[in-house]
């Protein structure tokens with residue numbers, strides 16, 4: 001595959017440098033299962049961000065961390081042009097892989113570095129952002145950084161805590177942010193002309209169809225519910241079955257109700273119970289309380305709302321004497337389409353590089369869908385081996401990683417030219 005474009009024969013990303021940086025970053029937070037555990041606002045997260053900032057500074061770029069914990073990297077000629085923002089995230093889920101988020105950030109760094117060193121000025125000023133806490137793995141407020149940057153945070157830093165009761169504000173301060181100055185992280189409306197995010201697909205379609213580049217046409221919406229099943233704890237040997245109010249047995253029905261919502265009943269695209277905690281959680285006590293989450297996703301906003309309502313009805317039906325189920329929506333993120341003009345630019349860039357491409361829908365969430373509230377967004381996908389992500393086995397062929405970065409560079413160069 002030719003890796004330079006007809007429009008910029010000399011300008012190409014340094015594939016070996018990109019791959020080397022990806023390997024180095026994956027060592028930060030490397031866990032005992034061969035994966036990467038670098039949740040937002042942990043010491044590992046901070047080290048990852050510092051690594052990227054050091055690489056940027058060594059390349060003559062200007063990195064800074066904003067009050068919300070976002071790493072922002074600008075080139076040598078800031079200001080005076082519309083901003084074309086490239087971004088993704090450096091935080092990971094627990095026992096995740098090396099590419100989710102990290103790839104888009106390091107490829108964006110490579111693009112910025114090449115343009116700064118060799119590029120004629122582009123119509124827009126490319127700016128790179130590594131958004132803080134996209135996954136919400138330690139602090140359950142995913143997209144924290146992109147919500148802060150777009151001025152749409154609906155919770156304060158003291159209102160979100162980890163499992164040990166540490167607030168996000170405390171962790172943010174320890175990792176280089178300033179919870180008292182979050183407003184300063186906001187970019188005024190109109191200051192971002194466009195936003196581009198390069199990401200691994202995290203699903204099977206590009207690999208199955210032998211396609212190198214996915215031109216994302218839309219991003220899934222997601223509703224997360226916190227559910228509490230209240231029963232009555234009791235002695236496991238002496239409480240007669242007829243007299244029990246077993247919270248876990250009711251929670252098991254609730255788990256199946258969530259699964260069925262998306263499965264056989266097709267009320268939404270996918271539905272998952274990813275967390276479940278039993279109290280007191282000992283062998284010889286009838287469970288008295290279960291805390292669990294339900295996560296529903298769909299590309300259609302109305303379907304997602306109706307699925308949520310249907311789930312609440314079904315949870316109410318599971319209630320029984322002594323068993324009460326309480327739930328609240330902890331997060332609701334709308335599905336969004338991408339911008340048609342950016343889609344065309346990405347496709348044209350892929351064509352110029354002789355990369356095969358196809359439209360694709362994103363079943364994963366991305367910071368792009370938050371930025372969509374203030375700017376047109378475009379997303380580029382590359383194939384995921386075996387379609388897996390959020391697991392240590394997450395990987396993508398080197399040639400595809402390099403091709404995706406080339407398409408990002410080509411798209412940035414084309415923006416504003418037509």
Ligand code: HGY
Pocket residue numbers: 134135142363364365366
């Ligand atoms: O869960 C998601 O879709 C995203 O990767 N945070």
Ligand code: MN
Pocket residue numbers: 093100135364390
């Ligand atoms: Mn992810």
Ligand code: MN
Pocket residue numbers: 089100101134199365366
């Ligand atoms: Mn991601």
Ligand code: MN
Pocket residue numbers: none
């Ligand atoms: Mn006893």
